[in-house]
Each structure stands twice: as C-alpha cells, then as structure tokens.
Amino acid sequence: MASIADTSLLSAELQEEEEEEEFQRLLLQATQKIQRSMPSAAESKPIHPLPGFCLKTRTSSGEKVFVNVCRSSHIPPPPDLTNEELACLIESENASTFRIPMSLGEPHAEVDKSGNGCTAYDVTISTSFYNKIENNRFLKDFFITVAMEGLSEKYEMDVSSQEWRILKNRKFMGSIAEQTIRTKSKPIIQEMDTSQIKEETSNPFQSPASPSAATIPEFAIVAEPSISHPDRLVAKISLPKMITVRSLELDLGEDRIVLQGHPKLYHLDIFIPYSIVPEESRAQFHRRTKVLTVVMPIQRPLLLP
Structure with missing residues (x-):
C-alpha cells in the first residue's frame, strides 16, 4: 500500500509540474503578443546640418559663447504666420502655443580668432524657415530670442537672450557636428466596441469653426489635471x-499631432503648447461613436535652481 500511495503522489506532482509548464508557456505567448502590439520606441536618424550664420554672445562671467544657426530639410517648419499675426500672438495669453521646431546640439569646445578657448552650440532649424527669417528681421529676432532661451534652459547657461550680435564674416564657429533627431512615433490605434468615452471638461482647446469641416475634423484637447503643468493631454477627434x-x-x-483619414476623408495637422512623449502615447477609436481618443503624457519641465 505504501508503494501505491507513493506512486499516486508522484503522478500528482508530475501533473502539477506539467500544468505549471503549460501555464508558463501560455503566459510567455501572451506577453510576446502584447509586446508585438505595443507601439515601438521613437526612432531616430542622423542629420548633417548646413551652415547658416553665427551668433556671438557672452555669459554673465564674460565667457564667449558662439551659436551656429544651421539649416536642414529634415526639421519641420513652424506654422506660417505674418508679422502681424505673430505680434498679436506674442501679446496674447496663447504665446506659448507657437513653437519653433529646432534641434539643439551638444556644446563643443572651440578656439576663437585670438587663440582663446570658447564654447559653441549648433542650433538647426527648417531650411524653409531659415530662408524666411533671412528676409524678415522681426521673425529673425524672435527666433534668436527663442533659441537663446532654449539653450539657456537646456544647458543651464547664464546668457542673455537679448545681448548678441551676428558675425558678418563667419558662417559658423569651429565645425558643425552631425546631429541625431527623433522621428515621428506612430502609436497603434486600438479599436473599442462598447467602452464608454469619458467626457472631459477641464481646459478644452476647441477646434475653430472651418468651412472645410469635411476634411478638418472637429476636435478638443484637454489637460489633466487642470493645473499649470498637467501630467497628460487627452485629445478627442470626431471622425463620423x-x-x-x-x-x-x-x-x-513632441509638439505636433498629424492625423490622416484615408481615402482623403480627414486631415488634421496641429501644434500643441506642451512637449509630449510620443512613444508612451496611446490611441483608441470607438466604432460606435466614431471618436478617436489620443492620450499623450507630457514631459516634465526642467527644474532650474
């Protein structure tokens, strides 16, 4: 009897081991399937900026700083505004909604014409936008102010965004290094059948009325939570x-949403007043209500001392 009991117990243990192995196999398959369906991380690509013009400024301690303003067709241009429209936007409460896409390169040590050490930075903008500011002093001064503020914030430099001059006989200081920019991330749009869409009410950015409503969909973007710097944006786009x-x-x-509804049903291309994290964003399309919901985490602001 003892041997029979031992055999039965061994069979039970073997069965449990087989069930555990089967469970682990199914779990691994499910995990791999989920990973394959998740959006891939943001891709990047190298670019080779072309020289434009060179700025010279100084830190509060008197150190020389040069900024090489470069151009590349791989950088998207900002919205096309007239000087009057830009001036009105600057004076309004929505000034932060106007963003100039640019790539801020890492600092590199150089030697000036006197043989003294200095620091240079490369700032790359769209080629078309560069050509525009070359013939528009107001827009050029505005861009330089934004670029200097961006460099000061990113690298914690103590330089003035107002005290600078453009060098007449030099297009760049030192050499222009290759830069790596992040390409657009395309989150997978999941389809929902019966889940309910939560109505959002805080800080809506409602789309303006447009005569071309057949191609520009109605949308609203809300900030969550409704504070000075929210954690995420939620966009609801109606696609009936x-x-x-x-x-x-x-x-x-990072600050742009582009949506295409084929065949040529919808087109939406908007800038948003925050820096989002594309690779962590997600989207869902509700088949019954025909509403696309896009949830976009927001990058945390740089905390300056």
Whole structure:
C-alpha cells in the first residue's frame, strides 16, 4: 500500500509540474503578443546640418559663447504666420502655443580668432524657415530670442537672450557636428466596441469653426489635471465618416499631432503648447461613436535652481 500511495503522489506532482509548464508557456505567448502590439520606441536618424550664420554672445562671467544657426530639410517648419499675426500672438495669453521646431546640439569646445578657448552650440532649424527669417528681421529676432532661451534652459547657461550680435564674416564657429533627431512615433490605434468615452471638461482647446469641416475634423484637447503643468493631454477627434481603424494614420511629434483619414476623408495637422512623449502615447477609436481618443503624457519641465 505504501508503494501505491507513493506512486499516486508522484503522478500528482508530475501533473502539477506539467500544468505549471503549460501555464508558463501560455503566459510567455501572451506577453510576446502584447509586446508585438505595443507601439515601438521613437526612432531616430542622423542629420548633417548646413551652415547658416553665427551668433556671438557672452555669459554673465564674460565667457564667449558662439551659436551656429544651421539649416536642414529634415526639421519641420513652424506654422506660417505674418508679422502681424505673430505680434498679436506674442501679446496674447496663447504665446506659448507657437513653437519653433529646432534641434539643439551638444556644446563643443572651440578656439576663437585670438587663440582663446570658447564654447559653441549648433542650433538647426527648417531650411524653409531659415530662408524666411533671412528676409524678415522681426521673425529673425524672435527666433534668436527663442533659441537663446532654449539653450539657456537646456544647458543651464547664464546668457542673455537679448545681448548678441551676428558675425558678418563667419558662417559658423569651429565645425558643425552631425546631429541625431527623433522621428515621428506612430502609436497603434486600438479599436473599442462598447467602452464608454469619458467626457472631459477641464481646459478644452476647441477646434475653430472651418468651412472645410469635411476634411478638418472637429476636435478638443484637454489637460489633466487642470493645473499649470498637467501630467497628460487627452485629445478627442470626431471622425463620423470613418468606417474602419485601418484607414487612419496617426503621427505624433513632441509638439505636433498629424492625423490622416484615408481615402482623403480627414486631415488634421496641429501644434500643441506642451512637449509630449510620443512613444508612451496611446490611441483608441470607438466604432460606435466614431471618436478617436489620443492620450499623450507630457514631459516634465526642467527644474532650474
């Protein structure tokens, strides 16, 4: 009897081991399937900026700083505004909604014409935008102010955004290094059947009325929570003519949303007043209500001392 009991116990243990192995195998398959369906991390690509013009400024301690303003066709241009529209925007409460896409390169040590050490930075903007500011002093001064403030914040430099001069006989200081920029991330749009969409009420950015409503969808963007610097943005885009999620293409930049609804049903291209994290964003399309919801985490602001 003892041997029979031992055999039965051994069989039970073997069965439990087999069930555990099967469970682990199914768990691994499910995990791999989920990983394959998740959006891939933001891709990057190298660019080779072309020289433009060179700025000279100084820190509060008197150290020389040079800024090489470069151009590249791989950088998107900002919205096309007239001087009057830009001036009105600057004076309004929505000044932060105007963003100039630019790549801020790492500092590199150089030697000036006197043989003294100095620091240079490369700032790359869109080629088309560069050509525009070359013939527009107001826009050029505005861009330089924004670029200097961006460098000061990113690298904690103590330089003035107002005290600088453009060098006449030098297009760049030292050499222009290759830069790596992040390409757009395309989050997978998941389809929902019966889940309810929560109505948002805090800080809506409602789309303006447009005569071309057939191509520009109605949308609203809300900040959560409703504070000075929220944790995320939630965009709700109404797409009543869409039949399947397979006809939607969504591109997210750090401060831009581009949506295409094929075949040529919808097109949305907007800038947003925050820096989002494209690779952590997610999107869902509700088949019944025809509403696309995009949840976008916001990058935390740089804390300066």
